[in-house]
Amino acid sequence: MNTAIGWADWTLVALYIVGIVTLGCWAGWRQRRRDKENAGGYFLAGRSLSWITIGAALFSTNISTVHLVSLAQEGYVNGLLYGNFEWMAAFTLIALSLFFAPFYIRSGVTTLPDFLERRYNRACRDWLAVLSIISAIFVHIGFSLYTGAVVLRGLLGIDIYPSIIAAAVLTGLYTIVGGLLAVVWTESLQTVVLLLGAISLTAIAYHHAGGWNGLTAVVDPVKLTVLRSAAEAPTLPWYAVLLGYPVIGLWYWCADQTIVQRVLGARDENHARLGPLFAGFLKILPVFIFVLPGLLCEALIRQGRLPPGLTESADTYAFMVTHLLPVGLKGLVAAALLAALMSTVSGALNSIATLFCWDLYRRFRPATPERQLVTLGRWVTALAMIAGILWTPFIRRYQSIFQGINTVICYIAPPITAVFIFGVFWPRASGVAAQWTLYLGSALGLVVFLLDWFKDHTGWNVPFMLAAFYLFVVCSAILVVLSWIRPHEHTAESRRLVWNHPLESLHFEGWPGWGNYRRWALILFVTMVALYVVFA
Numbered sequence: 001m002n003t004a005i006g007w008a009d010w011t012l013v014a015l016y017i018v019g020i021v022t023l024g025c026w027a028g029w030r031q032r033r034r035d036k037e038n039a040g041g042y043f044l045a046g047r048s049l050s051w052i053t054i055g056a057a058l059f060s061t062n063i064s065t066v067h068l069v070s071l072a073q074e075g076y077v078n079g080l081l082y083g084n085f086e087w088m089a090a091f092t093l094i095a096l097s098l099f100f101a102p103f104y105i106r107s108g109v110t111t112l113p114d115f116l117e118r119r120y121n122r123a124c125r126d127w128l129a130v131l132s133i134i135s136a137i138f139v140h141i142g143f144s145l146y147t148g149a150v151v152l153r154g155l156l157g158i159d160i161y162p163s164i165i166a167a168a169v170l171t172g173l174y175t176i177v178g179g180l181l182a183v184v185w186t187e188s189l190q191t192v193v194l195l196l197g198a199i200s201l202t203a204i205a206y207h208h209a210g211g212w213n214g215l216t217a218v219v220d221p222v223k224l225t226v227l228r229s230a231a232e233a234p235t236l237p238w239y240a241v242l243l244g245y246p247v248i249g250l251w252y253w254c255a256d257q258t259i260v261q262r263v264l265g266a267r268d269e270n271h272a273r274l275g276p277l278f279a280g281f282l283k284i285l286p287v288f289i290f291v292l293p294g295l296l297c298e299a300l301i302r303q304g305r306l307p308p309g310l311t312e313s314a315d316t317y318a319f320m321v322t323h324l325l326p327v328g329l330k331g332l333v334a335a336a337l338l339a340a341l342m343s344t345v346s347g348a349l350n351s352i353a354t355l356f357c358w359d360l361y362r363r364f365r366p367a368t369p370e371r372q373l374v375t376l377g378r379w380v381t382a383l384a385m386i387a388g389i390l391w392t393p394f395i396r397r398y399q400s401i402f403q404g405i406n407t408v409i410c411y412i413a414p415p416i417t418a419v420f421i422f423g424v425f426w427p428r429a430s431g432v433a434a435q436w437t438l439y440l441g442s443a444l445g446l447v448v449f450l451l452d453w454f455k456d457h458t459g460w461n462v463p464f465m466l467a468a469f470y471l472f473v474v475c476s477a478i479l480v481v482l483s484w485i486r487p488h489e490h491t492a493e494s495r496r497l498v499w500n501h502p503l504e505s506l507h508f509e510g511w512p513g514w515g516n517y518r519r520w521a522l523i524l525f526v527t528m529v530a531l532y533v534v535f536a
Helices: 007-035 039-047 051-062 065-078 081-107 112-119 122-156 160-208 211-218 238-254 257-264 269-282 285-303 313-324 329-364 370-397 401-425 431-453 464-485 502-506 517-535
Strands: none
Touching: 007 329, 051 257, 051 269, 051 329, 065 081, 065 122, 065 285, 065 313, 065 329, 065 401, 081 112, 081 238, 081 257, 081 269, 081 285, 081 401, 081 502, 081 517, 112 122, 112 257, 112 329, 112 401, 122 160, 122 257, 122 313, 122 329, 122 370, 122 401, 122 431, 160 211, 160 285, 160 313, 160 329, 160 370, 211 285, 238 257, 238 401, 238 464, 257 269, 257 329, 269 517, 285 313, 313 329, 329 370, 370 401, 401 431, 401 464, 431 464
């Protein structure tokens, strides 16, 4: 079996890089001609995004090299267990569509911190802006750059840090030039490339393993389940999934600027509601095309169809690509990995620029011309990329990159999730309470992060998903108690940003027939429940 990277592979990779950078820069040039350096055009694509573009961009921004590489690693070690992080996302995307997106669109906000100011107060806006910038650099940029560099080293033989710098420069180039329109255009194309590469590898591995019967004949049956007991999965039992994932999922999909910015650029409320639902259906795929390949790799090694040379589980994806794919397809998968890396990083960069310019800089200089704001956004993008590069060496500390990124999220998300949930569903939730929930919750998250980081000395052994739930309970208690002591004094605007009743969110009629968001939300919900019944 030919394991070498051929000229056809290098050609595909080179063509992809040239094509995606050109597309991003052309989108930025087109936007600049149309909007004359208008800040709304640069940061929110002129609020022109359709539901298809939003859904594809949500999926592409979420799926990074972390998913392609680390989910294959988790599939090899733990089977389908970590597929929960993909399938549970569909439920939180339904929440985004039904409960959160309507308020974001109706209020006309540019950022989620802007939304918090209108619902609570300015202090909440400032704190969330800073937290969102930090999380974008550490979670979205740092982990994506490092993971992409590791796998490209395995595939193409390029050293880690030259890979990190090259990917950062190329992604930063079209993001700086083009803004959000360049990001979503390139993300839509990158979704197609990513899926083609991943599906190709899965299909070939599935064929060589002898299909489902061949797979089930050689692997432990428990690895084909997604919900397990504490004895079967000590770090991720079923109750940790059900309690902890909503905490991090609602933050990530409903309250994280990097993700939700695609929804903020929607043409109207119909597109804002349908886009997340489309992304929810796309999130069904990763279990089969990202997690399953790792399990197939184990089966192929047990069957003798792959050599027993996989010494590090982190190399699972590169090992399969090298030994299973023919020349040409290896280049396609390498391009898919670049697509995943560049789409996630570009989305995070654009969100950081938006947060800094709109939520922080404009507070002190509200009269700043929009052309100058766009220029500042480009400089911020470049600085954020440098910060992400500097963080990447510390990621080596984590044994599993996917567990590492979710551990970090579990300590960031709880106070933000509490503030958004109570803010949207409970009119009494007050600005003072939300402000102190963010302050104290972030401090507690930092303490728990340090306890976990130095667990060899502290003895910390709480599963990260349960830690997220416990932190959320504490944050919710802080918010509720302080809100009863100091209830919110609503303005006319803030009162419109709270549902009187959860079912009120369904009163919006939407498009008729098969285009109606309520119909697709129900179909998605039933589909996900059915999948859990089959694989639980």
